Amino acid sequence: MIIRSPAFQDRSCMSDPAPLSLHVPAPSVRPGDRPDFSGVHIPRAGTVPRPPVDVAPEEIRDHAYTIIRVLNRDAEAVGPWAGSLSDEEALQGLRDMMKVRVFDARMLMAQRQGKTSFYMQCLGEEAIACAFQKALAPGDMNFPTYRQQGLLIAGGYPLVDMMNQIFSNDADPLHGRQLPIMYSARSHGFFSISGNLGTQYVQAVGWAMASAIKGDTKIAAGWIGDGSTAESDFHAALVFASTYKAPVVLNIVNNQWAISTFQGIARGGAGTFAARGHGFGIPALRVDGNDYLAVHAVAKWAAERARRNLGPTLVEYVTYRVAAHSTSDDPSAYRPKTESDAWPLGDPIERLKNHLVARGVWSDARHAQYNAEVEAEVLAAQREAEGHGTLHSGGKPSVRDMFEGVYRDMPPHLVRQRRQAGV
Amino acid sequence: MTMIEAIRDAMAVAMTRDPNVVVFGEDVGYFGGVFRCTQGLQQKFGASRCFDTPINESGIVGTAIGMAAYGLRPCVEIQFADYVYPAYDQIVSEAARLRYRSNGDFTAPLTIRMPTGGGIFGGQTHSQSPEALFTHVAGLKTVVPSNPHDAKGLLIAAIEDDDPIIFLEPKRLYNGPFDGYHDRPVTPWSKHPLGEVPEGHFTVPLGQAVVRRPGTAVTVLAYGTMVHVAIAAAEATGIDAEVIDLRTLLPLDLDTIAASVTRTGRCVVVHEATLTSGFGAELAALVQETCFYSLEAPVGRVAGWDTPYPHAQEWDYFPGPARVGEALQAAMAG
Numbered sequence: 236m237i238i239r240s241p242a243f244q245d246r247s248c249m250s251d252p253a254p255l256s257l258h259v260p261a262p263s264v265r266p267g268d269r270p271d272f273s274g275v276h277i278p279r280a281g282t283v284p285r286p287p288v289d290v291a292p293e294e295i296r297d298h299a300y301t302i303i304r305v306l307n308r309d310a311e312a313v314g315p316w317a318g319s320l321s322d323e324e325a326l327q328g329l330r331d332m333m334k335v336r337v338f339d340a341r342m343l344m345a346q347r348q349g350k351t352s353f354y355m356q357c358l359g360e361e362a363i364a365c366a367f368q369k370a371l372a373p374g375d376m377n378f379p380t381y382r383q384q385g386l387l388i389a390g391g392y393p394l395v396d397m398m399n400q401i402f403s404n405d406a407d408p409l410h411g412r413q414l415p416i417m418y419s420a421r422s423h424g425f426f427s428i429s430g431n432l433g434t435q436y437v438q439a440v441g442w443a444m445a446s447a448i449k450g451d452t453k454i455a456a457g458w459i460g461d462g463s464t465a466e467s468d469f470h471a472a473l474v475f476a477s478t479y480k481a482p483v484v485l486n487i488v489n490n491q492w493a494i495s496t497f498q499g500i501a502r503g504g505a506g507t508f509a510a511r512g513h514g515f516g517i518p519a520l521r522v523d524g525n526d527y528l529a530v531h532a533v534a535k536w537a538a539e540r541a542r543r544n545l546g547p548t549l550v551e552y553v554t555y556r557v558a559a560h561s562t563s564d565d566p567s568a569y570r571p572k573t574e575s576d577a578w579p580l581g582d583p584i585e586r587l588k589n590h591l592v593a594r595g596v597w598s599d600a601r602h603a604q605y606n607a608e609v610e611a612e613v614l615a616a617q618r619e620a621e622g623h624g625t626l627h628s629g630g631k632p633s634v635r636d637m638f639e640g641v642y643r644d645m646p647p648h649l650v651r652q653r654r655q656a657g658v
Numbered sequence: 659m660t661m662i663e664a665i666r667d668a669m670a671v672a673m674t675r676d677p678n679v680v681v682f683g684e685d686v687g688y689f690g691g692v693f694r695c696t697q698g699l700q701q702k703f704g705a706s707r708c709f710d711t712p713i714n715e716s717g718i719v720g721t722a723i724g725m726a727a728y729g730l731r732p733c734v735e736i737q738f739a740d741y742v743y744p745a746y747d748q749i750v751s752e753a754a755r756l757r758y759r760s761n762g763d764f765t766a767p768l769t770i771r772m773p774t775g776g777g778i779f780g781g782q783t784h785s786q787s788p789e790a791l792f793t794h795v796a797g798l799k800t801v802v803p804s805n806p807h808d809a810k811g812l813l814i815a816a817i818e819d820d821d822p823i824i825f826l827e828p829k830r831l832y833n834g835p836f837d838g839y840h841d842r843p844v845t846p847w848s849k850h851p852l853g854e855v856p857e858g859h860f861t862v863p864l865g866q867a868v869v870r871r872p873g874t875a876v877t878v879l880a881y882g883t884m885v886h887v888a889i890a891a892a893e894a895t896g897i898d899a900e901v902i903d904l905r906t907l908l909p910l911d912l913d914t915i916a917a918s919v920t921r922t923g924r925c926v927v928v929h930e931a932t933l934t935s936g937f938g939a940e941l942a943a944l945v946q947e948t949c950f951y952s953l954e955a956p957v958g959r960v961a962g963w964d965t966p967y968p969h970a971q972e973w974d975y976f977p978g979p980a981r982v983g984e985a986l987q988a989a990m991a992g
Binding site for chain 2: 295353376378409410412413419421426427429430431436437438439440441442443444445446447449455467468472474475478512595602612640641642643646647648
């Protein structure tokens with residue numbers, strides 16, 4: 236995963252330059268190759284200092300080039316970022332992540348069965364959204380991408396409502412207007428998802444500016460993937476967050492892949508995505524995205540910083556997209572099949588489970604039992620949702636509703652078109 | 659009042675009545691805008707209600723959408739309509755769709771002001787009329803005032819409206835009405851009845867056209883600067899044209915249009931924007947669908963040529979009273 240530097244020769248005589256060549260970054264391995272993460276430097280858990288929340292950005296520049304980790308190889312929570320959660324809270328985190336994974340698996344199957352047209356898993360990335368949600372307060376607002384379903388599930392949003400949206404049935408909260416998984420849940424601090432990448436990042440900054448304009452105490456969280464940091468709105472968000480010191484946490488989920496494109500294409504010559512914060516004077520942290528405890532500690536730090544009017548924080552979560560990009564994608568066409576097994580930061584559920592087992596508050600038996608319980612819970616929710624219908628059978632949103640909500644009040648031309656449509 | 663003063667007054671009125679109204683954009687804060695439309699607002703309402711932004715149109719509109727989702731009513735400025743394109747994704751994909759895609763869970767009550775139109779030797783990037791790029795987008799309302807009275811009333815109505823509004827201000831009309839006779843002295847708004855603007859709060863309802871010059875011979879559909887050009891063309895040709903100032907392009911006041919065309923039996927559509935797929939095409943199609951059996955001539959269109967807006971050829975490009983007059987005569991002959 237290391238970008239090859241273009242050859243550079245110091246030529247004192249410039250009259251005879253070699254022909255120019257275009258540098259196109261490429262991953263170190265492709266299908267059929269042995270997975271290779273030798274270029275990913277993983278510092279030992281507990282070694283990165285935890286600065287005070289009012290630290291000046293320039294004092295923690297190194298934090299953008301390392302990885303904050305709490306759980307070590309022996310499943311112990313170590314170092315200055317440990318201790319942000321009680322055992323009971325960590326157990327809840329484990330249960331949240333397990334629920335997300337079971338939910339994803341069921342919905343993937345539902346898509347294969349034709350009950351919906353489309354689905355996207357967050358396999359391997361469950362810790363990030365689930366832990367982050369627990370660092371927020373009621374009234375705060377996430378501006379998520381399509382891969383933060385953990386925010387909803389950890390936030391207690393009803394599974395059946397998520398499924399109703401996925402099935403576009405007659406109980407779909409969005410009345411069948413949106414592609415599956417493009418949820419919206421204001422009540423749960425979850426902004427309406429858009430298919431257009433990066434747009435929500437700058438909207439999060441605006442929402443945070445509004446909170447500051449009104450003298451409120453609410454904060455916003457923006458979400459973006461590694462690939463989408465290349466979008467113009469990523470830059471716009473950082474400029475505005477920097478200028479107005481907006482109370483926003485700007486999250487980058489670096490799962491190494493943007494569909495088939497490895498993260499080096501978006502990152503270019505930057506050492507890390509977090510390092511992009513430096514040019515904007517925004518403090519930047521890089522964290523082990525598969526370490527629930529580290530994610531929570533960093534999220535809590537950044538949220539507190541925002542809430543105390545100290546300004547924005549950029550956080551890069553280092554993780555790996557284990558599953559296909561979506562149900563329409565086949566990763567074996569562009570990366571080794573076993574690459575996820577070789578990912579050095581492991582699996583977030585296994586790592587937190589091992590920690591809690593080592594602490595004596597969880598066990599393999601309880602894990603298996605809870606997994607069975609959550610399977611039953613998700614299945615029951617699915618049965619209830621299917622009772623309202625699926626994409627091609629059962630109850631559907633009304634055709635009449637297709638014309639509603641374009642504007643607050645229906646203008647004359649839409650009234651005419653609705654009549655033409657026979658509804 | 660001039661149109662500039664009327665627009666400034668509208669924002670002051672809206673900001674006074676509703677603490678959730680905020681105004682921002684490039685140079686709109688301390689300096690008061692490159693056209694002076696926001697002069698004094700920062701002094702009066704403070705820098706957290708009226709402020710300067712980085713030069714980033716997507717950032718201006720994107721943050722405004724976030725603010726609107728929070729519950730504010732942003733009224734933001736794009737310095738020239740020609741520079742709105744970097745914000746197009748936020749406008750089309752986000753502001754216009756937010757209510758629909760979230761089933762009303764989130765809304766975007768924001769107003770995006772932008773100076774538009776030519777006739778000022780603005781060349782390619784200070785003269786464009788991009789209204790068709792917005793009327794084509796479901797979820798947006800598009801407004802173009804033609805005088806200070808309407809500018810104030812429509813802008814207050816836009817800020818108070820719960821849907822996203824594109825508010826296009828013909829910059830050629832900022833200081834006085836302009837009928838296309840570029841070689842004649844410009845008259846100030848103080849000499850024009852529509853330069854008389856009421857103090858305090860009033861609105862001109864969105865979606866309502868107005869007959870600016872009653873007539874019996876032919877209906878002219880116009881907005882912005884072309885309203886004044888059309889009236890001048892009617893006077894110059896002696897053709898008793900009924901000039902309708904659309905004011906709001908979407909939602910469109912089709913009833914007023916249909917009533918007029920049904921009566922006159924003839925229709926000419928005029929706009930500064932380029933011809934092909936311009937808003938005039940929609941107007942012509944609607945008139946044809948709605949008034950076909952009343953029409954005694956083909957619906958005519960006078961528009962900017964299908965070229966980028968040139969500099970030296972300003973008055974060969976701008977659809978002035980001579981070209982509009984020819985179209986009126988053609989409609990009468992047809």
